[in-house]
Amino acid sequence: MSDIILETRNLTKHYGGVHALQDATFTLRKGEHVAIMGDNGAGKSTFVRQITGVEQPTRGEIHFGGKQVHFAGPLDAREAGIEAVFQTLALADDLDVSDNLFLGREKTKFDWLGPFRFLDYKAMRADTIAALEKTAVKIPNIRNTIQNMSGGQRQCVAIARTATFHSKLTIMDEPTAALGVQETAQVENIIRTLKEQGEPLILISHNMRQVMDLVDRIVVFRRGRICANLRKEDTDGQDVVAYITGAKTQPEYEVAEAV
Amino acid sequence: MSDIILETRNLTKHYGGVHALQDATFTLRKGEHVAIMGDNGAGKSTFVRQITGVEQPTRGEIHFGGKQVHFAGPLDAREAGIEAVFQTLALADDLDVSDNLFLGREKTKFDWLGPFRFLDYKAMRADTIAALEKTAVKIPNIRNTIQNMSGGQRQCVAIARTATFHSKLTIMDEPTAALGVQETAQVENIIRTLKEQGEPLILISHNMRQVMDLVDRIVVFRRGRICANLRKEDTDGQDVVAYITGAKTQPEYEVAEAV
Amino acid sequence: MAETTQGTGGLKYDSSKRSWPNEFNIFIALVIIVAIFEVLGQVLPYMNGQSFLFDTNDRFNSIFNEARLQIIILQVAIIGIISLGVTQVIISGGIDLSSGPLVAATAMIVMSFAQTELVNGNPNPKAVFGSWAFDLPVIIPIIVGLAFGAFIGAINGMFIAFTRIPPFIATLGMFLICRGIAQWWTRGQPVSFPTESYAGLGAGMMPVVWFVMLAILCHVLLRYTVYGKHTYAIGSNEDAARMSGINVRRHKVMVYMIASMLAAFAAIILSSKNLTAQSGMGLFYELYAIAMAVIGGVSLTGGRGSIIGTVLGAMVFGVIQSGFTYIKLDAYFQIMAMGAIIIGAVVLDKWRQQRASARP
Amino acid sequence: MAETTQGTGGLKYDSSKRSWPNEFNIFIALVIIVAIFEVLGQVLPYMNGQSFLFDTNDRFNSIFNEARLQIIILQVAIIGIISLGVTQVIISGGIDLSSGPLVAATAMIVMSFAQTELVNGNPNPKAVFGSWAFDLPVIIPIIVGLAFGAFIGAINGMFIAFTRIPPFIATLGMFLICRGIAQWWTRGQPVSFPTESYAGLGAGMMPVVWFVMLAILCHVLLRYTVYGKHTYAIGSNEDAARMSGINVRRHKVMVYMIASMLAAFAAIILSSKNLTAQSGMGLFYELYAIAMAVIGGVSLTGGRGSIIGTVLGAMVFGVIQSGFTYIKLDAYFQIMAMGAIIIGAVVLDKWRQQRASARP
């Protein structure tokens, strides 16, 4: 058991009458990279929101690092060691790049001042430039606020934020959706580096090539339920698409569905 | 001249000190499908915002349908016949799907009441279901508000909106970024239909396969300037990437650049 | 339990779990508040078991204390009319602080055109204009008032739409300007003694009649017309509305004009009801009008809310005010209790909303 | 012209075209307003060529009319102190309507602990408590005041943070509660005759000294500390702040507490300056404090603004008020002109911002 870093049991989330996530039972081992695929609205982001504490599940258990956890908010999840790039990016529009990068864990001076401790702008700016180089994104002026950035630039800032800090689990929800060719390649490099360092990852992506290149295992969501759990070696693109579209379902995930 | 639907001359946009778009000279013929590619922050969306009247260019001319135009706002552009899917989607979060689909051109009754004419909800809902089927997206309840939808569902609503109404020019800024495999295929079908109907299109995308499949011509942006204009037959993926990354520049677009 | 997949198919959808309309929450709050007053009437020793809503001492041919029912709604009808307009402004993503002083200014101006010539047989001691302005037909002051409201609303709207200054500032400026106008018009003197036909506009339960009629009208406007849909769209995402080809500027001017015309109409009814206009009228009306709307579920960030909610919000105010007098709450505590109840009503609403969306 | 590519490379970036700080716009507005008053002084026939800022009739040993300079800043120092807190609340995406009544309530309470035993040799006629509360050391009322402010702020903040009701409603409710407290404390009676040491807190130009010191402190807090950064982050995108692991609830409580403590401190200075506390004090202060912040460039949608801007916004108010008396503007028009200038200052600011961002 001790090499399982994350486990969910019957994780369920209903929004009013919408059954967005239904009985998701999922495990992730240490060092493993898993992709979650599925149609739009299949419940992938909902799943991520439950395990990162952004929302409270309707039902079900989450175990992290061997013991059951109840994250009251994203703060708890981050403190437990989960870093996430959300689909909505979660950037503060009016702040600049380095402010966003270090939001919630600023480098500071005079720490005895508690909440009023001073910011170490110089150190943060220097680190920001280093972090952005990893993602290959071009930002004309890092003092520009996020609201003045292109879609891809924003996404790179969000990724750089996650990649800068070590964590026990990294989750990326469609991290390369808005990225250009070069930037996508760089982000994929970042993910490979995580793999080398043995950090586990959950990657949500619609990009079959990317998924096949990067991960060890693919979990497919359909209509709020997990419908397949495939080792990369045992499958191929067409097979995965068949699961996504509903042409196939793995026997252990069959349920009596009212269509 | 008469078969040119859109032409820009030296279109330029500066944001404060940021030269986001520089001397973009571009033409689009009737019925032609053109892709715009380029790195993140290369100025693609900025270009679109200028020609749709969302922003006022710093300098340069826009000719549409044979005569010079000055769009004071997106309303003017739409009235001239330009439909756009913006990267930011431009959806009203608190309204439901059919409200968003028909926003700005509602079906109405009692039209003599002017701004107080009545909405024909029934007709709009029926049409909405038809329009959504085209994009293959699954939406559990079309009376749900947009804020309760997944990233891909939102994007599908935005695309359905554009695809429902005939126009003289359609512009799509990364329309499939958040879409799943099936939905992407459907949107590509929509684009092919436009081609058959002879409606011109500008498609912004980072997806090389998609671009090569769908368009006639590829225009590459780099650092706010156009750096290549390639017929699909004369190029291939690697070539285009070379232009995007700056390894190559077409001679007619060479400028003395301060790096 | 009807489990179906709706729309274009997809997830399981259990329509029996559809959440209640928000208006229901505020209705519950209203019922709770009434019940509390009923109970207090039974419990407090000095109340002698009087009832809040019911006719316990047989003064009416009804099981209800009809005088109470009337005053509950009568006393909020006028601010309620203002609140109908404020609701639309807030839904469109703005705010209107100028409605209170606008009431004062409009009342002063309108009354000057509604004066009678003879008071108890003596010449009118309060004449503002010469004799030409005596005993004018009632339609004249109404038109003057609505025109003035439309004018102020247009200025508000145009500043907000064209210069893009925050509505808070534009209407705060107009707040001061209207106060100035109200005081300057007759140099602070009240204007009284309206014609009989004018006095009829707001006599008796007429304010309630107007309130109900205007509420229905506004409800239809917001729910069933293009105007309403665009108001919600602008409040929900102004950029999206603009990119969708809505003429956002023109629409905003329209919303503020309608709101100010409603406030002006409220001024007409108010001055008619009181048979006087004073420059200090309408103090804090803007805050109460906003509070009614928000208690009724209108979101201050725009895009959400309804007229039904606002009417219920107004009722909450009416019940509270009447209830306080009924239990003879010490005047010093009334204002505190009012504050606490405003907070409480909205907390209840939020809490029910959260519970509803979290329901398994 | 320094054309470079900055950051991690990319687009052309012309740093000479960097737009001015927003505070510069409002400073320009201030200068323009002063200049207008100077010109009016020369132009208006009845002014006999008096100067607004300069000492034309040799009453002072200075080229300036020092009495004028002093009153300009003195009369806004107290609302200015409130505005420092309101600025932080607005930057965090909230609003605080309760500051005006909080000033009244705090002043009443604090003065009760600051009373002197003998007035001109007679026993104090306004004693609130028994003799134990006479001639207490000045630190006691200060602590009482700040504690009361912190308490009210904590309630505001906790309602807003935990029940997620709109700040407008929470603080509107608190507005009424504080007004009630202020009136109930002594049943409407004013409280006067403070000790000499208490009277010294706000005597002469002391309010200005406090205002400047607190402004510097708040500026440092907002610009250079984690507290400030999180305040901007929450105002800019609350969800993002939460997802980034900021303890948004605790932070909000802190912001409202700081704002209310500043308002409470303003109440101490105000009652000391006026040597009295009365329950009607602080009327409309909340609106003026908000207006100062917004004129100073603080965005009501949160995330943007600065203390420097707010201080300049306060100065605009001071200059206007003093200028109106100087040109003997009719009081009816003063209030209208004030409204117009508030709108005008913000329009100017917006217009310059737009021009700056559109500059080729």
Place this chain on the structure above:
Amino acid sequence: ETIGASIARFDDNFLTVMRNGMVDYAAGIDGVDLQVEDAQDDVAKQLDQINNFIASGVDAIIVNAVDTSATEAMSQAAANAGIPLVYVNRQPINVDNLPDNQAFVASNEIESGTLAAFEACKLLRGMGYAGGASGYLMMGQLSNQAAVQRTKDVDDILGIDMCNFISINDRQTANWSRDEAQDLMTNWLSSGEEFQVVFANNDEMAIGAIQAMKASGISMEDVVVVGVDATQDALVAMQAGDLDATVFQDAFGQGEGSVDAALALARGEDVDQKVYIPFKLVTPANVDEFLSKN
């Protein structure tokens, strides 16, 4: 000479009449320039206005105090600048030790509420309620001095032997406003309690109460209603037989008197430090005398 005046509120009916008295009177004197400011019921603003007058170098200042206990600071400011100061209408707390070049012109507020309440008491006795009567008390703004004083006056009258047969059912504020008074009265009526008298802190509220009672079909013969101020509207209501008593305070005269005192002080002439202008009770018997006065 230039005189600066700071008035507590511009939208108060009574103070408006007083202010007009000042303005009209000053306009009739050559070479006198009167500048009137609105303190908007804000103590601090009033002090600032006085400082602004000092900065502009006026010859004398007239103050209608927002708060009579805040006058200490004003007296000091004017005395330090050597500029004469006249308080009008509201009695400053430091009235007994005003600096030399300062004075006070007013009526004695204690008379106002007392005169009206006592008249009501007499009327009720005349109507045969000496065995017991009950009524309602409408208060002005709770933070306002006149409201506090006039309420206390009523309580004092009801405390004397002759009038202690009257009991108060309930007392609430209607904030000086006719509209709120209407609603408050209607709320009281809806409880169905018996009452014979309504005391109001001012005429506006008295009129509001009358309108509400008439709307519910109560005959004004049977109820005693008294106010304070003798406004035009109140006098008309009295002529119509609705209002039973009010109290006339010579607002116009106070305004004139304050300008006179200010001018005298500015010219260095001797002035009494307290100038009182009396209140008068107004009843249907003498209402005609007052019709043209306010």
